[in-house]
Amino acid sequence: MPELPEVETTLRGIEPFILNKKISCIEVRKSKLRWPIPSKILEKNLLKESFTSIHRRGKYLILKSKNGYLLIHLGMSGYLKALDYETHIQKHDHFDIKFEDNSLLRFNDQRRFGSILWTKSPESHPLLINLGPEPLGNNFSGEYLHQASRKRQVNIKNFIMNSKIVVGVGNIYANEALFISKIKPMKKAGTINLSMYQDLANSIKTILRQAIDDGGTTLKDFRGADNKPGYFKQHLQVYGRGGEKCLTCKSILKDIRLSNRSSVYCAKCQK
DNA sequence: AAAGATGCCTGGTAGC
């Protein structure tokens, strides 16, 4: 499941290959993603135009063109490939944008939870307008989390996974960040003090930056046949390790479910 | 009204 670091890696990977190239063809092989791909609108607005810049907001990629913006969300299993030439279609290759030089941007999504949308103004788009701050931005801090969590009954793990609070913290990094900052995932958000929130905010920033840095290694070969940026499972200390030993204290890691999401933690290290 | 809980979408995989 692409998390924020994978989306950022994807952005950096495709950026050199898609900007300022005239779009010659849009091909939709499977329209039915989370929402239908608006094929007609894309053709009307993008053909003969080009992307002039690309940004990320949370896990959304925003590709700017003269007439508006293409919004791409990778969902759980989506990825983008920048291809030199038209290559044969692989399973779940649902969508192509072809450029005049015969290069391609291709979207593959096995589970089809991703989305390809069009908007004239991303800042007022319903999917983006209520998003919280970027975790790597200056508006995200321990002070912010502390202030936003007062009187909240929800557990801290769901709190930081709530995109209205902060974007881009998925299940993997929520588990990891709580372990690093020694906070139990089920602790109520409203009961956590400022100092703990400062630790937590720092942990989130550190782990996301680290994953983005690691993703950089996949970038040099981004253009090619199989360019799924790898998922950065290299430093995971708790996610997927339920029943195994805590790397700090050797006690057995617990694996519980919070709001139907697996949550792994160390009962001894996390308070 | 705002916060929290639940359901849904899909397809690969594990278990039997």
Next chain:
DNA sequence: TGCTACCAGGCATCTT
């Protein structure tokens, strides 16, 4: 071999 259960992110919808 075929089936059922499970899992994942995040939005929609329901309940409190």
